[in-house]
Amino acid sequence: MIQLNSLSKKYEEAIVLNVDKLSIDKGEHFGLVGNNGAGKTTLFSLILDLIQASSGNVTINSIEVAKSEAWKKDVAAFVDDNFLIDYLTPEEYFEFIANLRKVDSAALNEFLQQFDAFFNGEILDQKKYLRDFSKGNQKKVGLAASFIGDPSIVILDEPFANLDPSSQIRLKSFLASEGNKDKTLLISSHDLNHVTDVCERIVLLEKGNVIKDTPKSPKTLKELEAYFSGQ
Amino acid sequence: MNLFSLQWKETFRAPQWEAKMSIKVIMVLVTLYFLGAFVFGASMTYPILNKKILDREAVEVFNGIILYIFFFELILRFFLQQLPVTNIQTLILLPFKKRRIINNVLFRSVFSGFNTTPLIIYLPFAISMYRDDYLGTQVVAWWMALLLTTLCLNFLIYIINKNNLYFVLLLAVVAATVALYLYTEFDLGHMTGALFDAVVAQPQLVGFFIFPLVLSYALVFYFLKRGFYMDAGLAKTKTAVQTGDYSFLNFLGEDALILKNDLRMIIRNVRPRQVVLMSFLFLFYGLIFFTQDIYRKQDFVMVFAGLFVTGGFCLTFGNYVPAWDSSYYKLLMTQNISYKKYLLSKWNLMVFVTAISTLLSLPYLYFGWDVMGIIIAGSLFNMGLNTWTTLFGGLMNKTPMKLNVKAKAFENTQSFSLNQFLLIIPKMVLPVLLYWLPAKFMGPTAGYLSLAGAGMLGIVFKNQLADWVTVLYLKQKHETIEAFNK
Numbered sequence: 001m002i003q004l005n006s007l008s009k010k011y012e013e014a015i016v017l018n019v020d021k022l023s024i025d026k027g028e029h030f031g032l033v034g035n036n037g038a039g040k041t042t043l044f045s046l047i048l049d050l051i052q053a054s055s056g057n058v059t060i061n062s063i064e065v066a067k068s069e070a071w072k073k074d075v076a077a078f079v080d081d082n083f084l085i086d087y088l089t090p091e092e093y094f095e096f097i098a099n100l101r102k103v104d105s106a107a108l109n110e111f112l113q114q115f116d117a118f119f120n121g122e123i124l125d126q127k128k129y130l131r132d133f134s135k136g137n138q139k140k141v142g143l144a145a146s147f148i149g150d151p152s153i154v155i156l157d158e159p160f161a162n163l164d165p166s167s168q169i170r171l172k173s174f175l176a177s178e179g180n181k182d183k184t185l186l187i188s189s190h191d192l193n194h195v196t197d198v199c200e201r202i203v204l205l206e207k208g209n210v211i212k213d214t215p216k217s218p219k220t221l222k223e224l225e226a227y228f229s230g231q
Numbered sequence: 232m233n234l235f236s237l238q239w240k241e242t243f244r245a246p247q248w249e250a251k252m253s254i255k256v257i258m259v260l261v262t263l264y265f266l267g268a269f270v271f272g273a274s275m276t277y278p279i280l281n282k283k284i285l286d287r288e289a290v291e292v293f294n295g296i297i298l299y300i301f302f303f304e305l306i307l308r309f310f311l312q313q314l315p316v317t318n319i320q321t322l323i324l325l326p327f328k329k330r331r332i333i334n335n336v337l338f339r340s341v342f343s344g345f346n347t348t349p350l351i352i353y354l355p356f357a358i359s360m361y362r363d364d365y366l367g368t369q370v371v372a373w374w375m376a377l378l379l380t381t382l383c384l385n386f387l388i389y390i391i392n393k394n395n396l397y398f399v400l401l402l403a404v405v406a407a408t409v410a411l412y413l414y415t416e417f418d419l420g421h422m423t424g425a426l427f428d429a430v431v432a433q434p435q436l437v438g439f440f441i442f443p444l445v446l447s448y449a450l451v452f453y454f455l456k457r458g459f460y461m462d463a464g465l466a467k468t469k470t471a472v473q474t475g476d477y478s479f480l481n482f483l484g485e486d487a488l489i490l491k492n493d494l495r496m497i498i499r500n501v502r503p504r505q506v507v508l509m510s511f512l513f514l515f516y517g518l519i520f521f522t523q524d525i526y527r528k529q530d531f532v533m534v535f536a537g538l539f540v541t542g543g544f545c546l547t548f549g550n551y552v553p554a555w556d557s558s559y560y561k562l563l564m565t566q567n568i569s570y571k572k573y574l575l576s577k578w579n580l581m582v583f584v585t586a587i588s589t590l591l592s593l594p595y596l597y598f599g600w601d602v603m604g605i606i607i608a609g610s611l612f613n614m615g616l617n618t619w620t621t622l623f624g625g626l627m628n629k630t631p632m633k634l635n636v637k638a639k640a641f642e643n644t645q646s647f648s649l650n651q652f653l654l655i656i657p658k659m660v661l662p663v664l665l666y667w668l669p670a671k672f673m674g675p676t677a678g679y680l681s682l683a684g685a686g687m688l689g690i691v692f693k694n695q696l697a698d699w700v701t702v703l704y705l706k707q708k709h710e711t712i713e714a715f716n717k
Contacts, residue, residue, distance in 0.1 A: 099488050
């Protein structure tokens with residue numbers, strides 16, 4: 001479904017990403033881990049055609065992302081604050097995304113109901129603009145919005161960061177339930193527990209290179225902990 | 232000392248300094264030009280007043296209008312002056328005494344460009360006074376009185392700025408002053424003038440001008456000290472939500488989506504509101520030119536004026552597309568929006584506002600059909616062609632926009648480039664030629680038709696033009712995302 005072919009990204013002389021071949025299948029839950037500067041965000045930005053590859057290419061459903069815009073209807077993403085429109089209320093923001101994805105307002109309301117617990121009564125009907133919400137609540141809005149219209153691929157960069165513990169657990173169970181719908185999920189996280197809970201395939205990046213690519217097994221968490229503690 | 236060095240770094244590490252050398256030179260030249268214009272204008276005022284008005288002293292006449300200058304200055308400051316207050320937030324926990332931080336902030340505000348009026352306007356006037364036959368002490372006292380009052384305004388604006396109610400109050404005072412002057416014997420402007428006349432007569436009276444300054448300083452000091460907590464005076468004020476219902480736009484179908492968003496952006500953010508206000512002022516541009524017979528005979532002045540009257544919004548708003556959307560550009564780039572639709576939606580908004588401006592400019596008919604003809608032809612040219620030229624220029628503008636922060640003077644010069652400068656040719660020089668050539672040989676009607684016709688072509692071929700600009704936009708996609716990410 002998503003194919004990376006001899007993909008690399010260089011800034012001046014520094015190589016920040018270098019992936020020879022990587023393919024992500026339909027319905028896969030793909031977890032990306034690595035320390036700061038390992039190239040996680042770079043990888044997602046290349047898949048979303050937000051930055052230009054130095055060599056190689058990315059295809060989504062056989063469409064090369066840098067050449068055509070046709071892939072956009074299948075993909076939703078929440079990477080950082082630049083995905084929020086800060087002068088809208090959460091309702092207006094959801095409506096904006098829903099309109100873009102051809103979801104009518106009745107369907108949108110129904111969709112939002114499943115987030116009642118996740119939103120914890122702090123998101124809807126607050127009569128506040130997004131810029132006046134806390135970081136954590138802004139994140140909840142962005143995460144929920146990326147599932148509007150049931151896109152077949154969802155890319156989330158650090159979805160658990162900035163969320164309180166209850167919300168992290170609720171998000172995890174939501175992501176697990178979405179997994180049953182044949183949705184392809186790409187998630188990066190610093191939290192090894194969460195990422196091994198949600199994903200069935202773990203890719204470890206170090207200085208732009210894939211150094212581990214394994215299906216999740218009961219041992220995965222232990223191995224990752226060993227790697228990150230430097231053993 | 233610490234605070235001072237922080238301020239020093241803030242000033243000299245500001246992004247404006249990173250601009251290209253050529254732009255710095257242009258900035259300096261433009262600044263010098265305006266300085267020169269003000270100084271020259273102010274020094275000419277005295278001799279002109281002296282010659283034209285024989286029964287009163289020139290200083291008295293000037294003092295008589297000084298109140299209106301102050302009013303104008305306050306309103307201008309309200310819209311444009313950036314107060315250094317928010318910088319305090321980072322210092323609040325560090326071991327600085329509150330008094331010191333507040334004093335420092337207030338002291339710094341004195342060096343704002345808005346406090347240069349005493350230097351560039353009052354000083355040249357004072358020098359002319361001295362060269363006439365006033366004593367040195369008289370001139371110095373008069374100038375000091377104006378300087379002290381300007382500083383007083385500088386502190387007052389802190390208070391006015393925090394609460395829109397005070398601004399409404401200010402407007403009410405201005406309106407009341409004008410109404411009283413027009414309909415009664417009570418003339419506040421004359422009374423204020425008398426104060427300054429008194430200083431000229433008895434220079435030692437300038438001492439009294441210290442009191443309002445001290446009072447305004449104390450007031451602001453108290454005001455800032457009271458609000459010296461993160462959640463009180465210093466926090467950015469959270470605005471109450473304006474939930475306008477824009478569903479009436481739904482008849483536009485998919486185009487309504489981005490249009491609705493643009494309307495919300497304009498209504499809910501400081502910076503775009505500023506632009507809309509400025510473009511409204513463009514409507515009055517014609518009053519300067521159409522009222523003077525010398526200009527009426529010069530074709531190029533008429534065409535310029537005609538373009539400006541209706542083109543304010545189109546020329547200013549379009550210049551910041553796509554920078555208006557810079558804070559959520561990544562979202563737009565990954566969502567299912569085609570670039571062409573995005574551009575056409577911005578174009579529709581610009582055309583719509585230009586059409587409204589044209590309706591609002593109908594009173595210009597008072598000056599005759601030739602004026603109205605040039606305004607309507609200019610408006611069509613703005614709608615059809617200047618919209619596209621400006622959108623093309625906006626693409627080169629790669630400075631991210633802080634929507635909810637007032638613009639500083641020269642804020643966007645960083646993004647000003649030679650290319651944008653060259654765009655003046657299609658925006659301004661081309662329409663002059665389009666009017667002037669046919670008008671010269673076949674009379675003004677041919678000129679109007681040629682100018683309007685060029686605009687109509689732009690409207691008819693909007694899809695082709697949109698395709699063409701879209702290609703340019705797509706080419707620069709990654710560069711733009713990267714620039715907006717800073």
